[in-house]
Amino acid sequence: MNRRPEIRNLLIALAVFCLVFAVYLVVHQRGHRDSARFSRDSLRTVPDLSFTDLNGSAIHTADYKNKVMLVNFWAAWCVPCAEEVPQFVALQKKYQGQGLQVIGFSVDDDAQELQSFYRKYQMNYPVVPSDIKLAEAFGGVLGLPTTFVIGRDSRIHTKHNGATDFSVLEQEVVALLKAAQN
Numbered sequence: 001m002n003r004r005p006e007i008r009n010l011l012i013a014l015a016v017f018c019l020v021f022a023v024y025l026v027v028h029q030r031g032h033r034d035s036a037r038f039s040r041d042s043l044r045t046v047p048d049l050s051f052t053d054l055n056g057s058a059i060h061t062a063d064y065k066n067k068v069m070l071v072n073f074w075a076a077w078c079v080p081c082a083e084e085v086p087q088f089v090a091l092q093k094k095y096q097g098q099g100l101q102v103i104g105f106s107v108d109d110d111a112q113e114l115q116s117f118y119r120k121y122q123m124n125y126p127v128v129p130s131d132i133k134l135a136e137a138f139g140g141v142l143g144l145p146t147t148f149v150i151g152r153d154s155r156i157h158t159k160h161n162g163a164t165d166f167s168v169l170e171q172e173v174v175a176l177l178k179a180a181q182n
Contacts, residue, residue, distance in 0.1 A: 043155035044139050046071075053126040054118055059103065061154070068095075068176045069150040070102045070169070073132075073141045076109045076117040080163040081145040085121045087166045091173065092125045098177050099152070105130040107144060151176045 046069075051059040072088060074081035085104075092102040102125035106114050111129065118127055135141035138148050142161060149158040149172050158172055 043151075043153075043157065046150055046154050046156060047137055049137055051128040051130070053128050054115060055126075057126070059126055059128060064101050064103075065154055066152045067099045067101045068152055068173055069148075070100070070173065071105065071138060071148040071150060072102065072145060073105045073107055073130075073135050073138075073147075074145045075107045076113055078144045082117075082121075084145055084147075084164060084166075085123065087164075089121065089124050091166075091170065095173060095177065100173055100177065101125070103128065105134060107132050107135075107141075149173065149176070151179075 046061050048062045053059050088102050104127040106129050147160040147164050148156050151157050
């Protein structure tokens, strides 16, 4: 009995698994490495912008002055984005009373799919249907997800490209919330 085809198939399966695992690690770690913290002098101020969220409510960035904001550009079809949503929901719930506001900008999602996603994940923060062009007001987005950490001074303190390390993100939020109290 010739076992060469079985061994060859096993080696091919192992090679494919290793390749997929390597790609996963690169994508997963990208967010941990690809964060930009801005110096005090280079902080970009978020302009006064107006939007309409999924529920038809008006959103004005000026209304969030004196709040710490997490602005997340994402899409329902983006797997790392979807994995982050429950963590944004938890942060909003935990720190809302201290002045945190999460806002999600859904990029190029179908309206019905977006509504379904919003209900499924019980999102407790505003979600604005948008496109990638809107991200230019925040300094640009190279890919999804991208998260901006904005202080009470309406300045962007940190930009996280890719999947976010939420322990780091929470530390940044807590530091900005406390800094405003001092």
